Amino acid sequence: MTPAITLEELLTWNQESSSFWKAHFDANPALLELSCGIGGNANVQAFVRHIWGAELVWSQIISGFRVTDYDVWPHGPLNALYDLHLSAVQNFRALLDSPHSNWDEKSVHYPWRRPESQKPTPRKALAHILLHSQRHWAQLSTLVRSQGFPSGFLGDLLPSSALD
Amino acid sequence: MTAAITMEELLAWDLETSNFWKAHLEANPTLLELPCGIGGTANVQEFARHIWGVELIWAQRIAGLPVTDRKDMPAGPLDALFDLHLQAIETLRGLMDDPGKNWDETMTLDSAWLPPEARAFSRRKALAHMLFHSQRHWAQLATLVRAAGFPSGFNGDLLLSSAMK
Numbered sequence: 001m002t003p004a005i006t007l008e009e010l011l012t013w014n015q016e017s018s019s020f021w022k023a024h025f026d027a028n029p030a031l032l033e034l035s036c037g038i039g040g041n042a043n044v045q046a047f048v049r050h051i052w053g054a055e056l057v058w059s060q061i062i063s064g065f066r067v068t069d070y071d072v073w074p075h076g077p078l079n080a081l082y083d084l085h086l087s088a089v090q091n092f093r094a095l096l097d098s099p100h101s102n103w104d105e106k107s108v109h110y111p112w113r114r115p116e117s118q119k120p121t122p123r124k125a126l127a128h129i130l131l132h133s134q135r136h137w138a139q140l141s142t143l144v145r146s147q148g149f150p151s152g153f154l155g156d157l158l159p160s161s162a163l164d
Numbered sequence: 165m166t167a168a169i170t171m172e173e174l175l176a177w178d179l180e181t182s183n184f185w186k187a188h189l190e191a192n193p194t195l196l197e198l199p200c201g202i203g204g205t206a207n208v209q210e211f212a213r214h215i216w217g218v219e220l221i222w223a224q225r226i227a228g229l230p231v232t233d234r235k236d237m238p239a240g241p242l243d244a245l246f247d248l249h250l251q252a253i254e255t256l257r258g259l260m261d262d263p264g265k266n267w268d269e270t271m272t273l274d275s276a277w278l279p280p281e282a283r284a285f286s287r288r289k290a291l292a293h294m295l296f297h298s299q300r301h302w303a304q305l306a307t308l309v310r311a312a313g314f315p316s317g318f319n320g321d322l323l324l325s326s327a328m329k
Contacts, residue, residue, distance in 0.1 A: 003260070003267040003288045004168035038307055096167065103167040106329065121329055123167050128323040131299070135320060138300035139307045142202055155300060158293040159282040 005163065007123070010130040011092055012162035014055075017137045017155060018085050021048070024151055025078050032078065034147055038139050045076055051136045052085040058129035059091035061110050062122050092126065169328065171288070174295040175256060176327035178219075181302050181320065185212065186246050188316055196242065198312050202304050211308075213237065213245050215301045219252035222294035225271065226287050227255050256291070267291070 025032055025048070032045040041047040053073045060067045074080035095101050103123040113119070120128070134155065141153040157163075189195055189212065196209040205211040217237045224231045238244035259265055267288040274283055285293075299320065306318040322328065 001263075001267070002170045002172060003265075003291060004170045005174075005288070005292045006166050006168040008166065010169075037311065101167070104329070118329075120323060123169070124322065124328045126167070127169050127328065128321060131296075131322050134296065135300055135303035138303055142304045142307065146201060154277075154279075156293055157289065157296050158285065159279055161282075163289050163292075164286055 007126050007130070008096055009163045010127060011089070011096065013157060013160050014130045014133055015089060016160055016162060017134060017153075018052070018082070020153060021137060021140070021151075022078070022082050022085075024153070028149070029078070031144055031149060032076075034144065034149075036143060038136070038143065044140065044143070045078070045081070047136070047140065048078070049073060049075060049081050049084075051133050052081050052088070054132060055088035055129055056084045056091075058110075058125060058132075059088040059095075062108055062125050063091050063095060065091070067111070092130075095122070095126065171260060171291055171295070173328045174292065175253070175260070177322060177325050178295050178298055179253065180325055180327060181299060182216070182246070182249050184318060185302060185305070186242070186249075188318070189242055192314065193242070195309055195314060196240075198309065198314075200308060202301070202308070208305065208308070209240055209242070209245070211301070211305060212242070213239065213248070215298050216245050216249040216252070218297060219294055220248045220255075222290060222297075223252035223255035223259075225273070226290050226294075227259055229255070252294075 025044075032043065032048070034044045036043050036047045038047055039050050041050055053068075053070065056073075057067055057070075059065075073084060101122060104121050106119045106121055108120045108122055108125045110125075137153065138155050141151055141155055144151050189208070196207065196212070198208045200207050200211045202211055203214050205214050217232075217234060220237075221231055221234075237248060265287075268286050270284050271287055271290060272284045302318070303320050306316055306320060309316050
């Protein structure tokens, strides 16, 4: 049998990481004002908006829903940004629970796709966005530590309870 | 059907990413001297050693082989560090090609950085951990070199990888 990690497990890991950072920012709100620069974001709050906003956009794209325009996303406060994540998770949940999801059809159109690029499968698109967040949380962990505020974030999969 | 990413796909993504950084660091060797700090490493060369060395250690652990001591791993040059990655891949390739391998078998690691409740895990989890560990660190390296004034052009997102359809 080819070993694999399910998208359910990746979603659980994603939720663990988001929950950690939401709680950490709730407890340390000054961190949101730290200068950033990753992905062109001026500060940590804008970076967090990018991470959770991208989750919502991709959840809508994969679901075939109308995509929330970037300009319409809230800029804050933190709870409003976290709601982007919660809305995304709701959409991911519905996709994963649907027996009709065709995970291997090259069907996902995203507005900024280049004509020469193939459409990704829903499986790839969902894996992409769940790991997009994990990669950015890793960068954020480095960023806050380098500015003198180590977060204690254990971002590796091994300490996660997402899978045994 | 439960949607999943296979470890074959994750391994292919890992290879793509390592190949990118090997070529990039080869073409821009001064980057190896940039100060780092991630994972307690002093510079980018040490950081690359950490990433590829950890791959080898985990490959050996998963295979049940004797584990190479970190202090016995080369400090450089880049080719020697990349060899750590290549050895890890060779070991993993052998495991993944074995149809009889039990990926749900439990293994344990008593290490202070792991919470006690996380010290027993399946080989499947260990492999996924190893492969994501590298991807997360390459993402950090992309940020580090860009912040130091040397953007790499690294497209690390899975969406852009040919490892998965």
